[in-house]
Amino acid sequence: MKKVMKYLLVLVMAFGVFNFVGENNKASAATFNWPSEGTITAGYKDPDYLSQFGRVHYGIDIAKSGTVNISASAAGVVTRSYYSSSYGHTVFIKHNIGGQTYETVYAHLRSASSLDVGDSVSQGQFIGYMGSTGLSTGQHLHFELHKGLWNSSKSNSVDPLDYLGETLGGTPPAGDPANNPSNGSYAYVKVDYVEGYGVNLYNNDGEYAGKANHGVVFSVYGEKPGYYSVGAGKWLPKEYAIYKPxxxxxxxxxxxxxxxxxxxxxxxxxxxxxxxxxxxxxxxxxxxxxxxxxxxxxxxxxxxxxxx
Ligand SMILES: [Zn+2]
CATH class of the missing domain: 2.30.30 (SH3 type barrels.)
Known part of the structure; x- marks a missing residue:
């Protein structure tokens, strides 16, 4: 039941997330676009994921059934295109946006991408199909965003939801609606408690749903008396949150x-x-x-x- 509720909520959250960019500004839009359609089934450093799989989740999972295209989140150069026992068929792309290097990871592709290391890709370019290769429990895209280059400890990873659709390094062209998508959020909350301690999160039924550490920033998707909806069916008590719309x-x-x-x-x-x-x-x-x-x-x- 809990899983069903979660899926229902993420469906609502993810409605309209896919970012269509006009053909003529694909190369110039300095924005990370959503790499696929689908619903977010696990968030960045998702406490549920940690308790279920015993490891930290350094990306987001976007799931959809059927044949689903995966596309480059931003223009860049392919740095890896290979099979890994954990990532499955995977592509890494390095980006330079406003002088900052980023690297994105697209994992669990259905089959090997036709892209090779060194290939230049444009924003929105087809990478492969969503799949379930490697360490995966069902068809989804595991997407990572690193500010700086990927490393094995993933110390440069950031929450993709803080970047997807966001304009970096400049103002979008006037009247270009493609730069202004929303994943359903409209504010951030930062967990404000005691350094080193966690604040309890609750699910839609008001049951304990893991902890969030002091300093963690969540996107806000809704409110009810005393609580903010922070995605994936989790609620943060308002008394421990610094709210910024x-x-x-x-x-x-x-x-x-x-x-x-x-x-x-x-x-x-x-x-x-x-x-x-x-x-x-x-x-x-x-x-x-x-x-x-x-x-x-x-x-x-x-x-x-x-x-x-
Ligand atoms: Zn994942």
């Missing part, structure tokens, strides 16, 4: 007029978005709720994620 700003030049609505369905036109930063209050069905109780299409805005 995403900032939302018109993606179009001043004067272009982005519509705001009374509901997240494009109904009941309420006027135009002012040309300033708003706090995101919620995300639903492709719309952000703003601090004055109106809704704007996520495709019409630039989202700036807060830093701690």
């Amino acid at each position: 995403f900032k939302v700003h018109s993606a179009y030049p001043e004067g272009w007029g982005v519509n705001v609505y009374k509901a997240p369905d494009g109904a009941h036109y309420m006027g135009k978005l002012e040309y300033r930063d708003y706090d995101a209050k919620e995300y639903r069905d492709g719309y952000f709720k703003l601090d004055d109780d109106t809704w704007v299409r996520s495709k019409s805005v630039i989202v700036t994620k807060p830093k701690y």
Whole structure:
């Protein structure tokens, strides 16, 4: 039952995550795009994963059945394309974005990628099909993002959810909605407790669901009295969280007029978005709720994620 609930929630979370980039700006969009469609079944350093498999999860798992294309999250050069007993058929890609080196990993591919080491790839280029090769319990993509190069201790790994869809190293072209996706989150919370201690997390039924350490930052997907939804069906008590909303700003030049609505369905036109930063209050069905109780299409805005 717990697993079913989790899948239902991640389905909601992942709705609309796939980032379509226009053909003409594939090469220039300095953004990490979602590498595949699917639902997130395990998060970065997911406590559930640790308790289930006894090892830290340094990436995210994105699952979908059927034939699912995996694509390069950003433009770069292939650094590995091989079979590993743990990763299965795997491709590594090195990126240089705004002077910073990153490396992405695409694991458990159905079969060997046709890409070779040294190949240049463009953002969105096909890598292979989602599979279940190597140490895998079902069809999914295991995706890692490293700030710096991959190493065997994975010390450069970062939470891909903090980067996917985020604009790095510049402002996206005005009016380019492809740079403004949402994975369903609209804020961050940082766990604020005692250094070295964990805060209890709870599942949808209010049962204990593992611990989160002081300083860990989660994406926020929803709220209920006393708790933030931090993804994968887990809830963090508000009393141990420092909350920072995403900032939302018109993606179009001043004067272009982005519509705001009374509901997240494009109904009941309420006027135009002012040309300033708003706090995101919620995300639903492709719309952000703003601090004055109106809704704007996520495709019409630039989202700036807060830093701690
Ligand atoms: Zn994984």
